[in-house]
Amino acid sequence: MATDPRWIDEHGNEIDEDHRGLVYDIRTLVDRRRALGIFGGIGATALLAACAGPDTSSTASATATDASTPSASATPSASASAAASGPVTEVPDETGGPYPGDGSNGVNVLDDSGIVRSDIRSSFGSSTTVAQGVPLTIALTVRDAATGSALVGAGVYLWHCDREGGYSLYSNGLANENYLRGVQETDATGTVRFTSIYPACYTGRxxxxxxxxYSDVANAVASGPIVKTSQIALPQEVNDLVYATSGYEQSVRNVAQVSLASDNVFGDDGGIHQIATMSGSVASGYTAALTIGV
Known part of the structure; x- marks a missing residue:
């Protein structure tokens, strides 16, 4: 995995990561990892994987919307494992966009207590506003591109726009909101799961x-070196179904004016390595699953 170039000095050496403290709400997370002896190790976690129970962190009920829309589903990816499966394609590097909230463009939400969470639908801190929309679970599995091994204990920061196409912290009227953003640690299969809502299609994207x-959650919340920045593309068939529901009217117009081939991020290869596998329905909510190599 390549080190973020921002953290390489003029001699080609990686800059030390001293003095990067942790926020209070991940101290117990780090302590648990130390106790298990899996800080940076994959072998031990492979042994633990067989004993791990199902992940229930993102099973909280999501806000219901128009239940009359027919469902669209696809066969989800096979269950992940921690074992090496051979090389996998590295996901393309993409822009974090103008609204990252990671300190690289103004505000930094990563050092806020509360950012480490699985349900990202609501704001935290001074606001408790809940983003409305068709329920969406996002399951992202992170693997070492060279070996196919699951990256256990990596930190993943994920964010997206709301049903109206606005980004918390940046868009008009949303400067005091921080919903639809969160950090999690990958589990024994290299997977994180976020409970969210289906994002809009806004003009031009x-x-x-x-x-x-990130290498771990400690680096994520300290704005440490980024291992990979990329994006997940949502497939047209499900977009069409979701955007036919109440609240997504502007997305119908916007998505008609763009395609994967013309998109300024996915256009080079049509997002072939970034298109999520979908399952579910508008009535019950969707799951978007993607396995990436880094």
């Missing part, structure tokens, strides 16, 4: 979700 991968 194909429907998408942003993410950054």
């Amino acid at each position: 194909w429907p998408h979700i942003h993410f950054e991968v």
